[in-house]
Amino acid sequence: MPDHKDPADRGRRRFLRDSAVTTAGAGAMLAGVSAAQAQSAAVLTSERLRPQLPGGVMSGDVTRDSAIVWSRTDRNARMLLEYSVNENFAGATRIQGPLALARNDYTARVDLRALPAGQRVFYRVRFQDLVHESALSEPLAGSLVVPAGAADKEPRDITFAFSGDEAGQGWGINEGWGGYRIYESMRRFRPDFFIHSGDQIYADGPIQAEVKLDDGSLWRNLVTEAKSKVAQTLDDYRGNFAYNMLDANKRRFCAEVPFLVQWDDHEVRNNWYPGQVIGKEETRYDERHLDVLAVRARQAMFEHNPFRIDSADPFRIYRAFNHGPLLEVFMLDERSYRGANSPNRQQGGRDADFLGPQQMRWIMQALLRSRSTWKVIASDMPISIVVPDLNPDVPKGTFEAWANADNGKPSGRELEVAELLRFIKRHDIKNVVWVTADVHYASATYYTPERAQFTDFKPFWEFVGGPLNAGTFGPGEIDRTFGPDVRYVSIPADMKQNRSPADLFQFFGIGKIDAKTRALTVTLHNVDGKELYKVELPPEA
Secondary structure, eight states, X not given: OXXXXXXXXXXXXXXXXXXXXXXXXXXXXXXXOOHHHHHHHHHHHXXXXXOOOTTOEEEEEEEXXXXXXXXXXXXXXEEEEEEESSTTOTTOEEEEEEEEOGGGTTEEEEEEOSOOTTOEEEEEEEEEESSSTTOBOOOEEEEEEOOOOTTOSSOOOEEEEEEOOBSOTTOOOOTTXXXXXXXXXXXXXXXXXXXXXXXXXXXXXXXXXXXXXXXXXXXEOOOOSGGGSOOOSHHHXXXXXXXXXXXXXXXXXXXXXXXEEOOOSTTTSTTOOTTOBOOTTOOSOSOXXXXXXXXXXXXXXXXXXXOOOOTTSTTOOOEEEEOSTTEEEEEOOSSTTOOOOBOOOOSXXXXXXXXXXXXXXXXXXXXXXXXXXXXXEEOSXXXXXXXXXXXXXXXXXXXXXXXXSXXXXXXTTHHHHHHHHHHHHHTTOOOEEEEEOSSSSOEEEEEOGGGOSSOXXXXXXXXXXXXXXXXXXXXXXXXXXXXXXXXXXXXXXXXXXXXXXXXXXXXXEEEEEOXXXXXXXXXXXXXXXXXXXXXXXXXXX
């Protein structure tokens, strides 16, 4: 069980206590009401006037000298922000932020610029009610680490976490079990940032109040209206994102660790692709066009995460984050530009797209320009683990990820992998590592041309994290096209599928770059933080 109290809860209690003190004499003004009753009424009235922050505070998209600070309130209000390099907020910079309105689900963000390199920045958020301007929310505090600059004389170690897959297969917030306690385990590593590799919500996965476990006991979920059905409307998708922020562990983690977020399929619907129309075999949906659902889901995802909005392409998900001379992170989008799921054996053409031509050009040029020692590619799907599309409305033998299970020369979506790996080799781009999630177990795989059908590439590692709080599955079949040598798998080969979080098969990864040696050490951990696997990767000179 976590050994902390949520900052928002502490703030509410402190506010109620302080209000009680200042209104102790109010009972005399209410004829026929006791002092205690008057005090209680005054406190409740004041609390109703003050905006509330049900989702806490959150930062993200940290790169070089900038970061996004995000929060959400419960009414029309203005975001107010102050930040400082001092925890006591001495010399704080104060910003009057944007309005949080119903049209953006009462969310707001501030893009902080010119932050001091290599330092921890403390921030504090309040909201001001637009009707009662004197009514301010309780302040909520957070912090973030700004990446080191190239000119820093004493570079600092970098630690980051990665995982994915949250609130899936009916396993939601069980407060009696400790909620999303994996977030508390990750927080104890004090990562500089967290890569969330998708399936941040399960919009297609309703949650019931109780689920019977194998031993006869009950897993008891917190349930909301939005999580009691599949998401179809914009408000349904918003409610799925808001659900995860009801967990105290996640709110505390979000206040201390910046997020880098990408999406996978369950942000919209299992295994979706552009242009897909839901077949008649799936009876839960009234809106059957995935393009319509994806627009709503994407808007909700951007509203409920600390994305930096690109004015030229407001809903672009693929992007890069420079963390100084030691690290750059490249976040891919493997949903928006893919062709239809298929047997995945094409010899070319748009049907074989996974990243698409524009994103392929971007990732190649971004890798080529990078001067950081380590280049981490965050992919929302693994390269060699075979992921079949098992939706009832698609033909058997359809594949969802890169791999097509033929163990042969690249075909279908594998052609993009081959093209990217060939580019990395020919331009001698060093120290590229992949991190991913999606398959609901953890693994470590080393790819070498000596074992591969396609050989024109430099050896590299891929690490899989997840699930954060979802059913555990696998292990998956391995496609041998790119010479995978699976060094570690976190679950038994004959494991029962859809194991609950109570079985402790929930996983995350930690990467740590030593500033002096520039070595990257990657470890894989279970839900309680126990180390399961470790490998140290020296940098290629």
